[in-house]
Amino acid sequence: MSHRALTGFVLLLLALLFWLGIVSPARAEVLQNNPGVATSEYVLGPGDIIRITVFQNPDLTTETRVAETGAITFPLIGTVTVGALSVPAAERAIASLLRDGGFVLHPQVSILPVQMRGNQISVIGLVGRPGRYPLETTNLRLSDMLAMAGGIAPNGADTVVLIGTRGGKAVREEIDIPSMFLKGGENDLPLAGGDILYVHRAPTFYIYGEVQRPGTFRLERNMSVMQGLATGGGVNQRGTTRGLQVHRRDAEGRPEIIEATLDHLLKPDDVIFVKESLF
Known part of the structure; x- marks a missing residue:
């Protein structure tokens, strides 16, 4: 399928989902303009900058930063806690407050993360530039983060240790980097906020x-x-x-x-x- 045909198919699918009421017009616009953003999987955190729109209510469009307490301030409804909520859950929370307050009869709220600063990845050990890096996209993978950190140092090991949390449980993975690329990237794991990558010295x-x-x-x-x-x-x-x-x-x-x-x-x-x- 050509790129033009694929784009047309995506637009047609979005129109169908909107007509069925599965996707709001604001959400459809976000997905159309940002096809690589998987916002449904992202959990909001302190420091994130988000843009909130309400369909057919342009005066309510707000770009704001999530405070350390996880709260934001939104027109008409005031303080809303969105920290630790996924993007769809935060959309539902704002929509519920707008509807219950009688401000918007049928609110269709869309949230687009502009800068994802709340979730960070720590890269330590023998890499080019160790430090903390923001998880700025929802589909960031191990290879992407290693590239951002300057790659593995010449005296670094071929194995990267990943420590994090998945589904509320602590996980620890050892990823063999050469094998990962030789096997087509099958172990190029997606990263999540709070992950730690450690590169030990080479034996x-x-x-x-x-x-x-x-x-x-x-x-x-x-x-x-x-x-x-x-x-x-x-x-x-x-x-x-x-x-x-x-x-x-x-x-x-x-x-x-x-x-x-x-x-x-x-x-x-x-x-x-x-x-x-x-x-």
């Missing part, structure tokens, strides 16, 4: 002994001892690959020494020790 390993460049290096996935040695420039003229040792700590934190082969897989914080050749 590392160490090389010391008779190598070209001893030091600390990033541990890539499924990296073998041979690949680790190559990262360090390989064994120098005095070294040997015979008798390689990998020093690591077990699950209880006790140190252990492993007589490793070149195919041995490394783990985070492993230390490769290259001995000096006797010949």
Whole structure:
């Protein structure tokens, strides 16, 4: 279906919904002019700036900020608490007050979030620009927020930890970023206000002994001892690959020494020790 045909279909659908009374004219206008705004899912919070319109009552059009108490001031009805309400619930609350007060006989209220400042996402850890970011769109996803925060730093891990609340329950997710993109973004989760994204440092390993460049290096996935040695420039003229040792700590934190082969897989914080050749 072409873009023009799709647009015509959307307009026809909105007209039908309006005629059936499912969508108010004000709501239809908002959806027509802002097709990417899924306002029905958004919960209003302190700091949000919203535009309120009442069909056939242009003098009641108001743009206001939700106070820290969650309240706004609206013409004729005064203070209304909309904080913690979804957009449709806030629309119904205002419409009910207008109708019960006898100000508008059949009020059709529409609310459009102009700036969503009440809900923020915290991005911490090893990213380009850690900080708090406003949830300015209702369909913001993990990849969008990482881009806003400058991406993962060079020494950051490939996994992002998401901590938040869904349906009143605390959730914690670990998202593998490379796999997310290689699999078509299936784990590119939508974000919600109050979410925390944390990027830990990338796992590392160490090389010391008779190598070209001893030091600390990033541990890539499924990296073998041979690949680790190559990262360090390989064994120098005095070294040997015979008798390689990998020093690591077990699950209880006790140190252990492993007589490793070149195919041995490394783990985070492993230390490769290259001995000096006797010949």
